[in-house]
Amino acid sequence: xxxxxxxxxxxxxxxxxxxxxxxxxxxxxxxxxxxxxxxxxxxxxxxxxxxxxxxxxxxxxxxxxxxxxxxxxxxxxxxxxxxxxxxxxxxxxxxxxxxxxxxxxxxxxxxxxxxxxxxxxxxxxxxxxxxxxxxxxxxxxxxxxxxxxxxxxxxxxxxxxxxxxxxxxxxxxxxxxxxxxxxxxxxxxxxxxxxxxxxxxxxxxxxxxxxxxxxxxxxxxxxxxxxxxxxxxxxxxxxxxxxxxxxxxxxxxxxxxxxxxxxxxxxxxxxxxxxxxxxxxxxxxxxxxxxxxxxxxxxxxxxxxxxxxxxxxxxxxxxxxxxxxxxxxxxxxxxxxxxxxxxxxxxxxxxxxxxxxxxxxxxxxxxxxxxxxxxxxxxxxxxxxxxxxxxxxxxxxxxxxxxxxxxxxxxxxxxxxxxxxxxxxxxxxxxxxxxxxxxxxxxxxxxxxxxxxxxxxxxxxxxxxxxxxxxxxxxxxxxxxxxxxxxxxxxxxxxxxx
Amino acid sequence: xxxxxxxxxxxxxxxxxxxxxxxxxxxxxxxxxxxxxxxxxxxxxxxxxxxxxxxxxxxxxxxxxxxxxxxxxxxxxxxxxxxxxxxxxxxxxxxxxxxxxxxxxxxxxxxxxxxxxxxxxx
Amino acid sequence: xxxxxxxxxxxxxxxxxxxxxxxxxxxxxxxxxxxxxxxxxxxxxxxxxxxxxxxxxxxxxxxxxxxxxxxxxxxxxxxxxxxxxxxxxxxxxxxxxxxxxxxxxxxxxxxxxxxxxxxxxxxxxxxxxxxxxxxxxxxxxxxxxxxxxxxxxxxxxxxxxxxxxxxxxxxxxxxxxxxxxxxxxxxxxxxxxxxxxxxxxxxxxxxxxxxxxxxxxxxxxxxxxxxxxxxxxxxxxxxxxxxxxxxxxxxxxxxxxxxxxxxxxxxxxxxxxxxxxxxxxxxxxxxxxxxxxxxxxxxx
Numbered sequence: 047x048x049x050x051x052x053x054x055x056x057x058x059x060x061x062x063x064x065x066x067x068x069x070x071x072x073x074x075x076x077x078x079x080x081x082x083x084x085x086x087x088x089x090x091x092x093x094x095x096x097x098x099x100x101x102x103x104x105x106x107x108x109x110x111x112x113x114x115x116x117x118x119x120x121x122x123x124x125x126x127x128x129x130x131x132x133x134x135x136x137x138x139x140x141x142x143x144x145x146x147x148x149x150x151x152x153x154x155x156x157x158x159x160x161x162x163x164x165x166x167x168x169x170x171x172x173x174x175x176x177x178x179x180x181x182x183x184x185x186x187x188x189x190x191x192x193x194x195x196x197x198x199x200x201x202x203x204x205x206x207x208x209x210x211x212x213x214x215x216x217x218x219x220x221x222x223x224x225x226x227x228x229x230x231x232x233x234x235x236x237x238x239x240x241x242x243x244x245x246x247x248x249x250x251x252x253x254x255x256x257x258x259x260x261x262x263x264x265x266x267x268x269x270x271x272x273x274x275x276x277x278x279x280x281x282x283x284x285x286x287x288x289x290x291x292x293x294x295x296x297x298x299x300x301x302x303x304x305x306x307x308x309x310x311x312x313x314x315x316x317x318x319x320x321x322x323x324x325x326x327x328x329x330x331x332x333x334x335x336x337x338x339x340x341x342x343x344x345x346x347x348x349x350x351x352x353x354x355x356x357x358x359x360x361x362x363x364x365x366x367x368x369x370x371x372x373x374x375x376x377x378x379x380x381x382x383x384x385x386x387x388x389x390x391x392x393x394x395x396x397x398x399x400x401x402x403x404x405x406x407x408x409x410x411x412x413x414x415x416x417x418x419x420x421x422x423x424x425x426x427x428x429x430x431x432x433x434x435x436x437x438x439x440x441x442x443x444x445x446x447x448x449x450x451x452x453x454x455x456x457x458x459x460x461x462x463x464x465x466x467x468x469x470x471x472x473x474x475x476x477x478x479x480x481x482x483x484x485x486x487x488x489x490x491x492x493x494x495x496x497x498x499x500x501x502x503x504x505x506x507x508x509x510x511x512x513x514x515x516x517x518x519x520x521x522x523x524x525x526x527x528x529x530x531x532x533x534x535x536x537x538x539x540x541x542x543x544x
Numbered sequence: 545x546x547x548x549x550x551x552x553x554x555x556x557x558x559x560x561x562x563x564x565x566x567x568x569x570x571x572x573x574x575x576x577x578x579x580x581x582x583x584x585x586x587x588x589x590x591x592x593x594x595x596x597x598x599x600x601x602x603x604x605x606x607x608x609x610x611x612x613x614x615x616x617x618x619x620x621x622x623x624x625x626x627x628x629x630x631x632x633x634x635x636x637x638x639x640x641x642x643x644x645x646x647x648x649x650x651x652x653x654x655x656x657x658x659x660x661x662x663x664x665x666x
Numbered sequence: 667x668x669x670x671x672x673x674x675x676x677x678x679x680x681x682x683x684x685x686x687x688x689x690x691x692x693x694x695x696x697x698x699x700x701x702x703x704x705x706x707x708x709x710x711x712x713x714x715x716x717x718x719x720x721x722x723x724x725x726x727x728x729x730x731x732x733x734x735x736x737x738x739x740x741x742x743x744x745x746x747x748x749x750x751x752x753x754x755x756x757x758x759x760x761x762x763x764x765x766x767x768x769x770x771x772x773x774x775x776x777x778x779x780x781x782x783x784x785x786x787x788x789x790x791x792x793x794x795x796x797x798x799x800x801x802x803x804x805x806x807x808x809x810x811x812x813x814x815x816x817x818x819x820x821x822x823x824x825x826x827x828x829x830x831x832x833x834x835x836x837x838x839x840x841x842x843x844x845x846x847x848x849x850x851x852x853x854x855x856x857x858x859x860x861x862x863x864x865x866x867x868x869x870x871x872x873x874x875x876x877x878x879x880x881x882x883x884x885x886x887x888x889x890x891x892x893x894x895x896x897x898x899x900x901x902x903x904x905x906x907x908x909x910x911x912x913x914x915x916x917x918x919x920x921x922x923x924x925x926x927x928x929x930x931x932x933x934x935x936x937x938x939x940x941x942x943x944x945x946x947x948x949x950x951x952x953x954x955x956x957x958x959x960x961x962x963x964x965x966x
Contacts (some may be wrong), residue, residue, distance in 0.1 A: 110787065115763055156673070196809055204643075222581070236760035236764075238763075559744070605858065606778045620784050622794060
C-alpha cells in the first residue's frame with residue numbers, strides 16, 4: 047500500500063515518457079499507445095485517490111533527494127487525487143470518443159504528433175494538479191498552453207490557424223502576467239515552495255511589510271490565470287477556437303485546459319496566499335464581479351448564435367463565470383461549489399462537443415441549426431447524449447449541473463446581502479437563458495422538417511463516440527446523484543489543501 | 545520615489561515589461577506583437593537578474609578567491625524563462641509564416657477581413 | 667401579440683419557438699447558403715463602413731488607449747517596485763534558500779557550478795519540464811511547417827547562400843570550432859559556466875551554420891531524419907528515465923548508486939554530466955530542426 051504514494055510521480059513521468067515514445071511511432075500505434083497510457087493514468091489516479099482516502103491526510107512527496115525548502119515537491123490529498131482522476135478519465139474518453147475526428151481532420155502523417163501532444167497535455171495537467179512548487183507550476187502551465195495551442199493548430203484550415211494565433215496571443219499575455227507575479231512573490235518571500243511562501247507571507251502580514259507589492263502581485267497572478275482560463279472579458283477567443291478546432295481538441299480545450307489553470311489559481315489562493323489573508327479580498331471581489339458579468343454575457347451571446355458549436359463555446363464562457371463566482375464567494379462552501387462545478391463542467395462540456403460533432407456529421411458537417419434539423423433521429427445515440435449534456439447544463443435534477451447550481455446558491459447565503467442577492471438573481475436569470483438556448487437546440491434536433499422521413503439509425507456511424515459519451519453521461523449522473531460523498535471528499539480535501 | 549532610484553534596474557525592467565505587454569496586446573502587426581512578447585520576457589529576465597544580484601558578489605561557481613556569491617536561484621529561473629521564451633517565439637513565428645502563406649499579410653485586421661470574405665472555405 | 671402569434675405558429679407548423687429570440691431579426695435561421703451570403707454582405711458593409719469612417723481618428727483613439735493602458739500598467743508596477751527590497755543589497759528572506767545552495771551544493775551534488783547543481787539536482791523537476799517545453803515547441807513547429815506530401819517541398823532559393831564565397835570559406839573554419847566549443851561548454855556544465863542548454867544552443871548554431879553555408883543537402887547528410895528522430899527520442903527518454911530514478915530513490919529514501927566523484931574532475935557530480943549531454947543533444951537538435959522547418963519544411 048505504501049508504494050501507492052509513488053503513483054502521482056509515476057503518472058506524470060510516465061505521461062512525459064509516452065510523449066517521447068509517440069514521437070517514434072506511426073500514427074495508428076501512437077493512438078493505441080495513447081489510449082492505453084491515458085487508461086493507465088486513470089488507474090494510477092484512482093489508486094492515489096484510494097490511498098489518500100485511506101490515509102486521511104495529504105502527502106508531501108519529494109522530487110529528488112532534497113526536501114523543503116530546497117528541492118521540488120509534489121503534494122496530494124483527496125482533492126488533488128479526485129481532480130486528477132476526473133481529468134484523466136475525461137482525457138481518456140475524449141481521445142477514444144474523438145479518434146474518428148482526429149483521423150478526419152489531421153493530416154495522416156501528423157497523427158502521431160497529435161497524440162504526442164495529448165500525452166504532454168495530460169502530463170502538464172497532472173503536474174499542475176499535484177505540484178507544490180509555484181515555479182514548477184509555471185513551467186507546466188507553459189507546456190499546457192503550448193500543447194493546447196498545438197492540438198488546435200493541427201487542423202490545416204485558415205480559420206483554425208487564425209483562431210490559434212488569437213488563442214496563443216491572449217494566453218501569452220496571461221503567462222507574462224503570471225510569471226511576473228510569481229517572481230514578485232519570490233522576491234518578497236524568498237521561497238518557491240508553496241507552504242514556505244505561505245509562512246513568509248503570514249509573517250509579512252503580521253509586520254505589515256510589503257503590503258503594496260503583495261496586492262499588486264496577487265492581482266498579477268489572478269489576472270494572468272483569469273485571462274488564460276477565459277474569464278469575461280477575455281472569453282473572446284473561445285468561439286473561434288472551439289468552433290474551428292477538430293471536435294476532439296474542442297472537447298479537451300474546453301473541458302480540461304481551462305480547468306487546469308483554475309485549479310492552479312485555487313491552489314495558489316488557498317495554499318500560498320491563504321483564504322483569510324486580507325490581500326486576497328479585493329482580487330476575489332473583482333473575480334466575483336467579472337464572473338457574474340461572464341455568466342450573463344456568455345449566456346446572452348450563446349442565444350444569438352446560429353451555429354451549435356459557437357453556442358456551446360459561449361456557454362463555456364458562462365460556465366467559467368460560474369466557477370469564478372464560486373471562487374469570489376470564498377469560504378469553504380464557495381470553493382467547494384466552485385470545484386464541484388469545475389468537475390461537473392469537465393465531464394459535461396466534452397460530452398456536448400463530441401455529441402454535437404456526431405450530430406453534425408450526419409447533417410452534412412454543418413454546425414448551423416437549420417441543417418441540424420432532425421439530426422437526433424439520424425443518430426439517436428448522439429441525440430440522447432446531447433440531451434443529457436444539455437439538461438445538465440440547464441440544471442435539471444438528477445444531473446450534476448443541478449447540484450452545482452444548488453451548491454452555489456447555498457454558498458451564497460450568509461454573505462453580505464448584496465452578494466447573496468446578486469448570486470441568486472444571476473443564477474435564476476442564467477438558468478432561464480440556458481434553458482432558452484438549449485431547449486431551442488433540442489427542439490431543433492428532435493423535429494424533422496415536414497413531410498420528410500428521416501432514416502433512423504441508432505448510433506450513426508460513430509459507435510466509439512457514443513460509447514465514450516455514455517460513460518461521460520454516466521459520470522455526470524453519478525456526480526448528480528451521489529453528490530454528497532463527492533462533496534464530502536472535496537471538503538475534506540479542501541481542509542487538507544492549505 | 546527615492547526607492548525607485550535605488551531600484552533602478554527593477555524599475556527599468558517593469559517599464560520594459562509594460563511596453564512589451566501593451567505591444568503584444570494592441571499592435572495589429574503579428575511580427576510586432578511577437579517582438580512585443582520578447583520585450584516583455586526580456587523585462588522579466590532583467591528583473592530576475594537584478595533581483596538576485598548582491599553588490600560585489602561573484603558568479604555562483606566555486607572559486608578560491610571569491611568572498612561571497614550572488615543568489616543562484618534567479619539564474620536558474622532565467623534559464624527556464626529563456627527556454628520557454630525561445631519555444632514560444634518559434635511557435636508564434638511559424639504561425640506567422642502560415643498566416644502569411646494563406647492570407648498574404650501580417651496585419652491581423654486585414655487577415656480577419658479576408659478570412660470573413662473567404663467564409664465559404666470552412 | 668407577436669408572442670401569441672408565434673406560439674400558435676409553433677404549434678401548427680414552425681418547428682422553432684425561439685426563431686428570433688436573439689433579437690437580430692427574422693432572418694435568423696435561413697439555409698446555410700443564404701446565411702453565408704448575408705453574412706458576407708454584412709461583412710462587406712462593415713468593412714466599407716470602416717473605410718469611410720475616419721480611420722485616422724480611430725488610429726488616434728486606439729493609440730491613446732494603448733498608451734494609457736501602458737501608463738497604468740507601468741505605473742502600478744513601478745509603485746510596487748518602489749516598495750521592494752533594495753537592489754544589490756542582500757535580502758535576508760531570500761538568503762535562507764540561496765545560502766543553503768551556496769554552502770551545500772558542492773557536497774550535495776558534486777557540482778562546482780552552483781547553478782548547474784541547482785537546476786539539475788535540487789530543482790530537477792522544473793528542468794525536466796523545461797526540456798519538454800522545447801520538445802513541445804519542436805513538435806508544434808513540425809505540425810505547422812512540415813510538408814509531408816512529395817512535391818510540396820518549398821523552394822529555398824530565397825535563402826540559398828551556398829554561392830556566397832565569404833560564408834563558405836568562413837564556414838569551413840568556423841563550423842568545426844563552433845561545434846567543438848559547443849561540446850566543450852556542454853561537457854563542462856558542472857565545472858564552469860555553461861551546461862546542456864547553452865552548449866546545446868552553440869552546437870545547434872553550428873549545425874545551422876552548416877546548413878546555411880553548405881546547403882541543405884550537406885547538413886541533411888550529417889543529421890538525417892532518422893538520426894534526428896532517434897537521437898532526440900533517445901536523449902529525452904534517457905533524461906526522463908534517469909531523472910525518474912533519482913526522484914524515486916530520493917522520495918523513498920533509497921541511496922542513489924550514482925557516485926558523486928571528486929569535485930572538479932570531469933567525471934564527477936553524479937548524474938549531472940550525462941543529463942547535460944542529453945539536454946544538449948535535445949536543445950541542439952531542436953534548434954536545428956526549427957531552422958530547417960522554417961527554411962524548407964523538411965529535414966531531408
